Amino acid sequence: MRLSRFGEKFAGRSGVVDLMSDLGEALRADPDLVFMGGGNPARVPAAEKTFRDALATLLADPDAWQRLAGAYQSPQGDPAFREALARYLQNHYGWHVGPEHIAVANGSQSAYFILYNLFAGAMPDGSVRRIHLPLVPEYIGYADAGLAPDFFSATAPAIELLEDRQFRYHVDFDRVSIDAGVGALSVSRPTNPTGNVLGTEELTRLRALAREADIPLIVDGAYGEPFPGITFADATPHWDEDTVLTLSLSKLGLPGVRTGIVIAAEPIIQAFASASTIISLAAGNLGPVLATRLLEDGTLDRLGSGVLRPFYRSRCEETLGGLHRELEGLPWRVHRADGAFFLWLWFEDLPVPSSELYRRLKARGLLAIPGERFFIGIDPAWDHARQCLRLSYAQDPAAVARGLRLLGEELRRLYDTGGR
Numbered sequence: 426m427r428l429s430r431f432g433e434k435f436a437g438r439s440g441v442v443d444l445m446s447d448l449g450e451a452l453r454a455d456p457d458l459v460f461m462g463g464g465n466p467a468r469v470p471a472a473e474k475t476f477r478d479a480l481a482t483l484l485a486d487p488d489a490w491q492r493l494a495g496a497y498q499s500p501q502g503d504p505a506f507r508e509a510l511a512r513y514l515q516n517h518y519g520w521h522v523g524p525e526h527i528a529v530a531n532g533s534q535s536a537y538f539i540l541y542n543l544f545a546g547a548m549p550d551g552s553v554r555r556i557h558l559p560l561v562p563e564y565i566g567y568a569d570a571g572l573a574p575d576f577f578s579a580t581a582p583a584i585e586l587l588e589d590r591q592f593r594y595h596v597d598f599d600r601v602s603i604d605a606g607v608g609a610l611s612v613s614r615p616t617n618p619t620g621n622v623l624g625t626e627e628l629t630r631l632r633a634l635a636r637e638a639d640i641p642l643i644v645d646g647a648y649g650e651p652f653p654g655i656t657f658a659d660a661t662p663h664w665d666e667d668t669v670l671t672l673s674l675s676k677l678g679l680p681g682v683r684t685g686i687v688i689a690a691e692p693i694i695q696a697f698a699s700a701s702t703i704i705s706l707a708a709g710n711l712g713p714v715l716a717t718r719l720l721e722d723g724t725l726d727r728l729g730s731g732v733l734r735p736f737y738r739s740r741c742e743e744t745l746g747g748l749h750r751e752l753e754g755l756p757w758r759v760h761r762a763d764g765a766f767f768l769w770l771w772f773e774d775l776p777v778p779s780s781e782l783y784r785r786l787k788a789r790g791l792l793a794i795p796g797e798r799f800f801i802g803i804d805p806a807w808d809h810a811r812q813c814l815r816l817s818y819a820q821d822p823a824a825v826a827r828g829l830r831l832l833g834e835e836l837r838r839l840y841d842t843g844g845r
């Protein structure tokens with residue numbers, strides 16, 4: 426098989442593909458592994474019932490079938506959904522947004538592939554642009570989305586130490602430099618992997634920097650507001666025509682439905698819809714049709730604030746309690762958990778790199794994600810980048826408790842023996 430450059434890049438080894446296949450392989454070999462690795466949302470019975478009931482109602486309506494499965498939607502996605510979402514965003518946040526500012530994609534992951542490559546890579550004038558991540562660690566799924574090499578640059582965070590073994594990353598504005606080679610700024614809020622929610626002031630400063638450079642600020646709201654609303658701090662979203670906001674139905678509990686949403690200025694939406702049509706012809710209908718109903722009757726709001734947020738907050742607190750018990754006496758810290766469903770741990774002076782910790786934990790029966798992978802676009806020699814681990818607490822509490830015990834045992838052994 427002779428592969429093109431594209432073929433070599435996308436068929437070849439990449440961080441996220443390697444990691445996903447390693448996780449899959451490990452689970453196949455030992456289904457009893459405690460899985461604190463992936464980005465799957467928790468099974469939340471009340472949410473599942475809401476979706477099943479809404480789907481049953483839709484299936485009982487013969488007229489809905491055509492919208493649900495019998496037609497390709499327009500390139501931008503289901504017009505009724507885009508209108509319902511625009512109305513919702515106008516009413517809730519006062520944004521000047523219409524259906525012309527919204528496009529639907531088959532998952533926000535594929536939306537990022539298009540968005541990033543619209544703004545970065547080879548430019549028509551022969552120059553090259555890249556995506557700048559003003560705060561890393563960032564979502565691992567971005568790392569291989571560029572068609573061009575050296576696709577990302579990033580700014581390492583400022584670290585603030587907090588009480589009770591917590592810490593927090595901030596955008597280090599003294600070191601964010603945006604030159605003519607930057608095509609867009611990109612942040613996730615809440616951030617996967619850390620659970621950070623960038624404050625309003627940080628977001629405002631990033632918007633100002635982007636506007637000054639005449640580039641968009643892309644904000645990934647996959648875990649945030651208005652849905653699924655897995656946030657435990659003020660995470661009011663912002664949108665204007667200089668911002669590209671992406672949303673997803675996945676973390677509501679619908680990752681299999683593959684629905685991503687892009688909210689942006691009209692020319693960006695037009696460009697996005699053209700590219701999306703070439704790649705996918707049309708986006709799936711199920712997510713938009715379901716979400717239209719749930720947005721219009723207020724169910725999505727109630728689900729976020731009344732079910733998902735308390736559910737994940739209580740899991741988060743329980744997991745933090747378990748960490749304090751199991752890691753007592755060890756040099757550990759946890760990023761302040763303001764949202765999403767991960768805890769981001771930092772083990773100062775860890776005797777081995779976190780990729781080795783990952784291997785040792787896997788051998789003991791716990792799958793977590795080593796931190797190195799999330800430090801996209803910065804100097805890999807930074808010690809801190811090898812001392813972090815991402816834990817998901819979306820699994821059932823008994824499995825999480827078992828995982829934390831295994832983590833404590835392995836860390837004690839590592840620090841006692843210096844990793845030998």
Ligand SMILES: Cc1ncc(COP(=O)(O)O)c(C=O)c1O
Pocket residue numbers: 464531532533534535564566613616617645647672673674675680683684685
């Ligand atoms: C921050 C972030 N953005 C985007 C995605 C992609 O989600 P989806 O393609 O399911 O919408 C994920 C998935 O884990 C994520 O964590």
